[in-house]
Every structure is written in structure tokens, then in C-alpha cells.
Amino acid sequence: MTGQRPYTPGELTVHHSPDELGKVTRALRATGRKINLVPTMGALHEGHRTLIRRARRIPGTVTAVSIFVNPLQFGPDEDFHRYPRPLETDLDACRAEGVDLVFNPSPEAMYGTGATTTVHPGQLGAELEGAVRPGHFEGVLTVVAKLLNIVRPDFAYFGEKDYQQFVLVKRMVTDLNLESAIVGVPIVRDADGLALSSRNAYLSEDERRAALAIPAALAAGAMAGPDGPAAILAAARAVVEAESGLRLDYLELRARDLGPAPENGKARLLIAARAGRTRLLDNIQLVVGHGVDENDDTYNPAAGLPRER
Ligand code: PAF
Numbered sequence: 001m002t003g004q005r006p007y008t009p010g011e012l013t014v015h016h017s018p019d020e021l022g023k024v025t026r027a028l029r030a031t032g033r034k035i036n037l038v039p040t041m042g043a044l045h046e047g048h049r050t051l052i053r054r055a056r057r058i059p060g061t062v063t064a065v066s067i068f069v070n071p072l073q074f075g076p077d078e079d080f081h082r083y084p085r086p087l088e089t090d091l092d093a094c095r096a097e098g099v100d101l102v103f104n105p106s107p108e109a110m111y112g113t114g115a116t117t118t119v120h121p122g123q124l125g126a127e128l129e130g131a132v133r134p135g136h137f138e139g140v141l142t143v144v145a146k147l148l149n150i151v152r153p154d155f156a157y158f159g160e161k162d163y164q165q166f167v168l169v170k171r172m173v174t175d176l177n178l179e180s181a182i183v184g185v186p187i188v189r190d191a192d193g194l195a196l197s198s199r200n201a202y203l204s205e206d207e208r209r210a211a212l213a214i215p216a217a218l219a220a221g222a223m224a225g226p227d228g229p230a231a232i233l234a235a236a237r238a239v240v241e242a243e244s245g246l247r248l249d250y251l252e253l254r255a256r257d258l259g260p261a262p263e264n265g266k267a268r269l270l271i272a273a274r275a276g277r278t279r280l281l282d283n284i285q286l287v288v289g290h291g292v293d294e295n296d297d298t299y300n301p302a303a304g305l306p307r308e309r
Pocket of ligand 1: 039040041068070073140143144162165
């Protein structure tokens, strides 16, 4: 089902070659069209579809989705080989969402030229996720830099579930003078509160039940916001520790740029935990300390889980 035409308005075309896709997006830009890029590793779920819908809200833009399980961002003992790759289902989802272009390169097409150059993420790349997954963000930034260079999108969309990735990509774009605007899209949750992730498919029924302690911990932390950083962390930790089916990798309160947490004002509470063999990430924006503006919808204890944005 992979199309060979370069671009047909209203139809999905699939490209495997970086050069071929680069030519198509260059030609589109030359006609004044703005380009969206939604980078993914496939196994598309409602979270990805939300990114695509957000992109397509901008009238007159062409939307490209990349589907590439990037070997560079997986450690030797991680799930690269078992990562789900339901390509035909993903293409159907792209068609249903009105995507114009899919980029689905092979690892050889991306790295087969004897590539040795990578993008180093700096200190933040070794913290939080980076401390547990050494080299992960170097792999992510390298592939994202390549995708941005191949497609040259005006806008590229990243889910805030991988909040550290979003912050590092924004940093890279600034530091390397790349021209794309990076748009963060709020986390999408299932009805039970679990953040959507392609890895949720690995969870058994019991693991999924245990995993619900993750959003519950974030909600508890957010509710403790006015009492300050120590209270936030203690409240969240108590919820995780009460769930024997979860093993905590980290729980940290940081500033929104992932620098040190403020004593007062908006911050981000981030968590990574394992349910069985599956690592799950989540985070929430909250307010530390007092002086909360009632009109600030990032803090909404009455609704249980503060709204993302
Ligand atoms: O978030 C992801 O799915 C991946 O890290 C990304 C950004 C597509 C790079 O491989």
C-alpha cells in the first residue's frame, strides 16, 4: 500500500528515501506551503492522533508523519526488537487523520552511510531518563535533527508525555539555529488516567492496574502543591510506595525547563516506574507554594488531576 507518487493533495503518499522526501517537501515549500512534521516510532495511538490533529488545525499546511523505530535511542537490553511495528494499521490511521506524507525509512536509509556524527544533549541528557538510559537522548536528538533537516518542517509536534525529550529538542533547535518551531502537545490519558503510550500494549491486566498508581501519585503531588516541594514529593512517593506492583526509577520535581524546582510557582513533577518489564513515564505541571491565581487552570484540585497544557 505504499504510494510512489511524490505528493497528491488529499491522498497519503509514503516515502522511504530521505532524498526523495526532501525533494517533495522542498518543492512544496517553493509553492508557499507550510509543512508540519509529527515524528513518531509508529504503533500510533490516540496520543499520536492528537499530535496530527493539532498539526492539521493550521489551515493550508501539508502534514508529514515519520514512522521510524530509531535503533540509536535504544540501549542493548531494551525493547528495540520487540517494539510494535504495525505499519499497515499506522498507515490506515494516517489516512483517517488526513495525513499527506508518511516517511518510513529503513535504518540503512537513515544511518547506512557510515554515519559517525551524533548530537550531544549536554548535562540534562544525563539526568532523569538519561541517568537510567545512557545514550538515549543522544539517539533521540540525532534522529530528530536528521528528520528536521530532511523534511525542513515549519512546525514539528512533540507530546509532553516525554517531557524531557520535548525540552531537549527545543534546546537543540535553539542551540543549532534550526528553523522549525517546536510545538508541545499536552498528554492524552485513557479514561482511567493512564497516559497513552505505545508501551501500554505490553501491560498485563495486573500491571495495568498497578500502573494507575502513576497518575494517582502525580495527582497527589499536585494537591500538595501549596505545602511546598518536600510535601509534593512525599505525597506522590507515598502513593507509589503503596503499590507493590510498581518499581520507581525516579520521582522528581523540576522547573518547567527542567532546571532546579522553584519554591513558588509553576513546576513539573516527573515520574518513571516499571510495571513488570515495562517502563512507564508520566509528568504533570503543578504550582508549588502559594499565590495561586484562581484563573490559572494548571491547578485545579477540584477536578482531581490538574489540567495539562
Ligand atoms: O517520541 C518518540 O516517539 C521518539 O523518541 C521520536 C521523537 C520519534 C524520535 O525517534
